[in-house]
Amino acid sequence: MVGMLSSRRQFLKWSTFGLGAGLCTRLPAHDMTSMPKMGGGELCKHLVADKNHVVPRLLDPDQLTPFVDALPRAPVLHAGEKTLRIAMREAEQRLHRDLPPTRVWTYGGSTPGPIIEAKSGNAARIAWHNDLPSKHFLPIDHRIHGAEADRPEVRAVVHLHGASVPTASDGYPDDWYVPGQSRLHTYPNKQEAAALWYHDHAMGINRLNIYAGMFGFYLLRDEHELSLGLPAREQEIPLVLSDRLLTTDAQLYYPVSGNSEAPWVPEVFGNAMLVNGALLPYLDVQPRRYRFRVLNASNARFFNLKLRDGRPFLQIGSDQGLLASPVTQPNLFIAPGERVDVVIDFASLAGQQIELINDVLPIMQFRIGSGRVKDTSAVPAVLRDVPRMPESAATKQRMLTLDSYQDCVAEPMLMLLDGKRWHEPVTERPVLGSTEIWSLINLTDDSHPIHLHMVKFQILDRRRFDQGAWMDTKTVLHTGPAQLPAAGEAGWKDVVQAWPGMITRIIVRFDGYAGRYAWHCHLLEHEANEMMRPFEVVPA
Numbered sequence: 001m002v003g004m005l006s007s008r009r010q011f012l013k014w015s016t017f018g019l020g021a022g023l024c025t026r027l028p029a030h031d032m033t034s035m036p037k038m039g040g041g042e043l044c045k046h047l048v049a050d051k052n053h054v055v056p057r058l059l060d061p062d063q064l065t066p067f068v069d070a071l072p073r074a075p076v077l078h079a080g081e082k083t084l085r086i087a088m089r090e091a092e093q094r095l096h097r098d099l100p101p102t103r104v105w106t107y108g109g110s111t112p113g114p115i116i117e118a119k120s121g122n123a124a125r126i127a128w129h130n131d132l133p134s135k136h137f138l139p140i141d142h143r144i145h146g147a148e149a150d151r152p153e154v155r156a157v158v159h160l161h162g163a164s165v166p167t168a169s170d171g172y173p174d175d176w177y178v179p180g181q182s183r184l185h186t187y188p189n190k191q192e193a194a195a196l197w198y199h200d201h202a203m204g205i206n207r208l209n210i211y212a213g214m215f216g217f218y219l220l221r222d223e224h225e226l227s228l229g230l231p232a233r234e235q236e237i238p239l240v241l242s243d244r245l246l247t248t249d250a251q252l253y254y255p256v257s258g259n260s261e262a263p264w265v266p267e268v269f270g271n272a273m274l275v276n277g278a279l280l281p282y283l284d285v286q287p288r289r290y291r292f293r294v295l296n297a298s299n300a301r302f303f304n305l306k307l308r309d310g311r312p313f314l315q316i317g318s319d320q321g322l323l324a325s326p327v328t329q330p331n332l333f334i335a336p337g338e339r340v341d342v343v344i345d346f347a348s349l350a351g352q353q354i355e356l357i358n359d360v361l362p363i364m365q366f367r368i369g370s371g372r373v374k375d376t377s378a379v380p381a382v383l384r385d386v387p388r389m390p391e392s393a394a395t396k397q398r399m400l401t402l403d404s405y406q407d408c409v410a411e412p413m414l415m416l417l418d419g420k421r422w423h424e425p426v427t428e429r430p431v432l433g434s435t436e437i438w439s440l441i442n443l444t445d446d447s448h449p450i451h452l453h454m455v456k457f458q459i460l461d462r463r464r465f466d467q468g469a470w471m472d473t474k475t476v477l478h479t480g481p482a483q484l485p486a487a488g489e490a491g492w493k494d495v496v497q498a499w500p501g502m503i504t505r506i507i508v509r510f511d512g513y514a515g516r517y518a519w520h521c522h523l524l525e526h527e528a529n530e531m532m533r534p535f536e537v538v539p540a
């Protein structure tokens with residue numbers, strides 16, 4: 001059962017991409033005149049599969065017995081006075097009882113990597129050591145910027161997503177290093193409690209490194225959050241979601257175009273949904289409240305989580321920490337890169353089992369113990385103060401397009417932010433401490449989760465607009481009312497879902513540090529080719 005889980009695209013592009021098409025004439029994606037020049041070739045060059053290209057036999061997870069493995073919990077490392085040393089290395093990990101071990105790339109020997117616990121106000125130092133093999137085991141596309149054939153095959157750099165950090169520790173995509181080398185990153189942690197996460201960000205190949213397993217949680221705590229009495233310790237469970245394609249012998253398959261010279265594909269969807277690196281695990285819980293820290297670490301899949309019996313979640317937080325107050329949510333629609341913090345109360349379900357599902361398919365099972373348990377946890381009606389940022393605070397507005405360029409059979413082949421590639425001069429130069437409104441003008445058919453490094457922001461609104469009017473005269477003609485963010489995304493964010501056909505506006509205060517950072521689509525195949533741009537915070 002594959003391909004029905006994304007509400008963005010209802011089919012798997014990878015299965016047919018590039019097969020059987022020949023050379024043909026150009027067709028516009030959305031705006032021929034604004035198409036960028038391709039280095040040394042014309043834009044429309046549809047990929048044709050190599051004659052001997054073979055897709056390996058893939059595992060059907062439906063054939064596996066579900067809920068036979070306990071949900072894994074990554075080891076916890078406390079960041080504090082001592083420098084943590086974490087090695088990136090290859091490992092083997094069993095994803096399901098009845099499967100052989102899978103080759104993965106990890107931080108510290110497991111995927112997800114260790115949960116790093118840090119405290120607001122206490123700086124953390126982590127030495128990230130690249131101990132990976134010298135050859136990559138997933139298909140590098142040497143036509144992708146930054147992954148040219150003269151670059152080392154295996155490169156890595158760690159980005160701490162959602163962290164306010166000086167640029168030297170941010171994990172800028174060009175700051176990669178090779179096996180045998182280390183980097184010491186300092187994380188000031190001068191920000192409120194939030195579920196941050198770390199992952200690879202090496203230019204041109206991070207979609208492969210992350211697919212191989214290189215990601216993990218970084219839970220930042222603060223006194224205020226600890227004072228609320230939310231479910232904690234054994235009742236606080238990280239759930240890291242990622243989808244993968246597995247071969248029949250349980251090895252990772254990263255889909256390719258079929259053309260070995262240009263294997264990039266526009267998106268990747270797996271049919272094996274992993275939770276904390278396990279396929280269809282179960283979790284024994286007591287009949288009481290639990291707090292789940294959910295992260296979508298997939299390359300491209302949006303998750304639409306529900307409980308099988310229709311019972312709602314109580315959402316208490318999003319990317320950058322707690323909401324103002326809890327929100328009852330029948331489902332959780334989570335883009336790659338986003339985090340959702342929820343409480344489920346199992347008190348009335350003693351002795352029962354309940355599945356967590358994605359649309360209709362199972363992800364994992366909760367097994368609720370029988371008997372009664374005293375639950376002293378609480379979910380206060382007021383979680384924290386989240387003052388809305390007034391538009392009047394902004395001193396600059398930027399209109400930034402999200403662009404997709406298609407080849408002659410309407411397959412995406414290039415995505416850009418504001419029509420520009422990564423290496424072009426920096427055009428977004430906000431002043432440190434200033435507030436700006438960024439209007440993300442989505443000219444594509446996709447929803448793009450847009451992430452800004454180093455800062456947090458609020459979503460102002462989303463609004464339909466006339467794409468033709470924009471393309472003709474660069475004027476905004478609204479064709480619908482402004483839609484305010486839903487309650488679950490009205491807190492502090494660092495990823496925003498920019499929906500197709502709409503202008504999505506965010507308001508950002510560029511607090512933190514001067515220096516160069518990245519903003520990009522968190523669909524990792526888009527980011528690689530080349531939906532990522534630098535921005536530079538300049539001193540006031």
Ligand SMILES: [Cu+2]
Pocket residue numbers: 415446447448449521522523526527531
């Ligand atoms: Cu995108």
